[in-house]
Amino acid sequence: xxxxxDPDHALQALARIVSGCEGVQIAMLASRDGRPFVWRSAVxxxxxxxxxxxxxxxxxxxxxxxxxxxxxLDHLLVEGQDGKLVLVGVPGLDGLLVLAVLAERRARxxxxxxxxxxxxxxLAPGA
Amino acid sequence: MNACxxxxxxxxxGAGKTTCIAALSDIAPVTTDxxxxxxxxxxKASTTVALDYGEMDLGxxxxxxxxxxxxxxxxxxxxxxxxxxxxxxxxxxxAASAQGLDGLAGTxxxxxxxxxxxxxxxxxxxxxxxxxxxxxxxxxMLRDQGLVAPLLVxxxxxxxxxxxxxRMLCLLLDHGDYPVLxxxxxxx
Numbered sequence: 001x002x003x004x005x006d007p008d009h010a011l012q013a014l015a016r017i018v019s020g021c022e023g024v025q026i027a028m029l030a031s032r033d034g035r036p037f038v039w040r041s042a043v044x045x046x047x048x049x050x051x052x053x054x055x056x057x058x059x060x061x062x063x064x065x066x067x068x069x070x071x072x073l074d075h076l077l078v079e080g081q082d083g084k085l086v087l088v089g090v091p092g093l094d095g096l097l098v099l100a101v102l103a104e105r106r107a108r109x110x111x112x113x114x115x116x117x118x119x120x121x122x123l124a125p126g127a
Numbered sequence: 128m129n130a131c132x133x134x135x136x137x138x139x140x141g142a143g144k145t146t147c148i149a150a151l152s153d154i155a156p157v158t159t160d161x162x163x164x165x166x167x168x169x170x171k172a173s174t175t176v177a178l179d180y181g182e183m184d185l186g187x188x189x190x191x192x193x194x195x196x197x198x199x200x201x202x203x204x205x206x207x208x209x210x211x212x213x214x215x216x217x218x219x220x221x222a223a224s225a226q227g228l229d230g231l232a233g234t235x236x237x238x239x240x241x242x243x244x245x246x247x248x249x250x251x252x253x254x255x256x257x258x259x260x261x262x263x264x265x266x267x268m269l270r271d272q273g274l275v276a277p278l279l280v281x282x283x284x285x286x287x288x289x290x291x292x293x294r295m296l297c298l299l300l301d302h303g304d305y306p307v308l309x310x311x312x313x314x315x
Contacts, residue, residue, distance in 0.1 A: 059159035
């Protein structure tokens with residue numbers, strides 16, 4: 001049985017990242033099979049494509065860690081010259097949802113990751 | 128050193144791509160399945176969201192590297208990830224399902240441009256002898272997209288059937304007229 005969080009509650013959590021963490025452009029929750037759940041953005045973007053890529057990246061990350069006997073996936077970071085993407089799963093939902101946060105280059109990675117962790121904890125069952 | 132050949136499997140969700148690679152691979156297959164969260168869950172519990180990977184030893188003919196892609200159009204970008212070096216594509220169709228034709232239509236709509244540039248084989252799976260009307264409808268759907276390809280009825284879990292698909296792709300490469308794409312054409 002999938003336990004989807006309340007969408008309004010989830011949107012509020014995403015809004016806190018976009019407005020509260022400097023340089024964050026997009027925050028979205030994607031289902032594990034690649035569909036957008038909720039999305040907050042300060043810039044234009046394709047939520048469907050980002051959700052699908054979030055799902056693929058997360059699955060590949062888990063697969064690589066499994067092949068390397070490196071334990072469970074904690075987070076994924078994809079960093080480029082002009083931006084960075086952080087992916088973190090929402091705990092307690094059996095991998096149902098993954099948070100994707102896209103930030104500008106100037107954004108501090110530690111802050112982005114910290115906000116992302118706070119967000120997924122707030123969305124966990126019983127939070 | 129024997130040659131390596133790269134085969135890419137595409138097709139609707141449930142056409143048998145993951146099962147095929149799991150059955151044929153000589154190594155433990157790499158999988159990226161997750162539980163379905165949409166209507167597809169009524170038909171199958173899990174779906175591939177990145178790729179499947181396996182390897183099949185062909186003896187003197189070399190080694191086949193098998194890549195299976197997700198069936199949903201939203202994962203179309205994964206084709207760009209795996210296409211370099213592919214000798215050809217295998218389009219799998221679930222010939223035992225009433226949704227097989229709809230699935231093929233979706234696959235062709237998503238990949239028609241790529242299929243025009245590469246050899247591919249249309250493989251009817253999961254049915255030992257699909258009705259002639261089903262086969263003819265599949266060929267008509269190809270023609271409607273301006274595509275031409277051999278149609279094979281296979282059991283995608285069968286090594287001999289996949290070897291036949293490989294030989295067919297080799298024939299297409301040898302005698303077909305395909306644009307040479309940078310970094311592609313398999314081999315080595």
